[in-house]
Amino acid sequence: MATQTSDPLLEERARRIIETTIELAEKGGFEAVRLRDVAAHAGVAMGTLYRRFRSKEDLLVAALEFETRALEERVNERPLEGAHATERVLAYFGMQTRGMLRRPNLSRAMLRATAAGEPALAQKLGLFHEMMGRMTVAALRGAPVARPDVEPNDPPAAEISEHEKLVATVLNQIWFAVMLSWAGGLEDQASINERMRAATGLILDAAERDS
Amino acid sequence: MATQTSDPLLEERARRIIETTIELAEKGGFEAVRLRDVAAHAGVAMGTLYRRFRSKEDLLVAALEFETRALEERVNERPLEGAHATERVLAYFGMQTRGMLRRPNLSRAMLRATAAGEPALAQKLGLFHEMMGRMTVAALRGAPVARPDVEPNDPPAAEISEHEKLVATVLNQIWFAVMLSWAGGLEDQASINERMRAATGLILDAAERDS
DNA sequence: CCGCAAAGTGGAACGTGTTTCATTTTTGCA
């Protein structure tokens, strides 16, 4: 669960709040995240909670950011196996999917929060998409991608090309839409994987011929 | 706005409720759809509203279904112009996007409702995706697609092939994800169109070479 | 035409997200 994050902005209180949120959402989903309970369990007053987070959705998007950050760290340590980009990308999305389905209540709650449409969430959502994009590019390449925020000049990883960015974005959008369908009860693990296999075949075949 | 629908199941009361929902959502978005107001404005009691719709989200998904049904009727009357599939598909998504952005509050509210993740909404969501898929296939072909529910054997339109279905599904997923990003404040009309142009190029190029 | 079951009504009541406020605690700095 990666209890420490590299982000120094995430100080004690905020982290406790987010961790409580995750805990409650894991157990009972979106409705189980009762802000009074979150505050009590995290040992803060409602006012404090609302000083840090604008709304319940903000809280869950922060949880998503938190989880994704932890995941990116894990993914970056152990590059994905697979000779072809298609294999690596499928392995990567399979891993993401397994991660989500392992805690379905939490995942549904976080997905729901992303669709709230509040402008205040835009920044956090952007960050999330950015991280997802980097991980997908890493899977395409089979090598980690340099993050601008951390270790600004460690290994001289190649710039992300426009084409890489396009392919990664499109794959992420597809995966995200499929996960939303799963959250809505329209897909199960098998059909998610099947859809990603089909979509990845379609798109990466095109990409390979282009290059 | 297509005030009459071909669905006879949508009887008077339910339709008034949905129309009121749309009206209120257009003005003030998700929060402006106060169920007390919906009931009062539609001339029914709360109990009646809750007999027809399980929740606020159910109401907004019903509105989405209603609007999409009306749109499909309009789209089917006037097939899309354009020599290549790419052009037609882009014209189609451009039209969808314009339709959404014309009533941003309503659109955001409906999108948000789709992500609620309640299993009770699965059927309505499935219907929505089905309609969207048919319209996309029609755009790919440049000709209307037969609907199984209405006029079961009117013009002998070709069966939808697996490949068509895959391409249409993927394009719809991308568009849907992009619209969610728009709803979250991460995209504007220009960037939506740019993204769809890039994605469509990527995918339809692959499709053409496959066939 | 009767009577009953289903649907609708009006409104109260409940839970939870969000806001507010008077008071207390913490923090940064002269």
Added chain:
DNA sequence: TGCAAAAATGAAACACGTTCCACTTTGCGG
């Protein structure tokens, strides 16, 4: 060390989704 500003507290208040209930209306088979 002392003090003003910022942050936190605890609790009450409010709004709105949702549920419940006692009563009325509607529709329909006998």
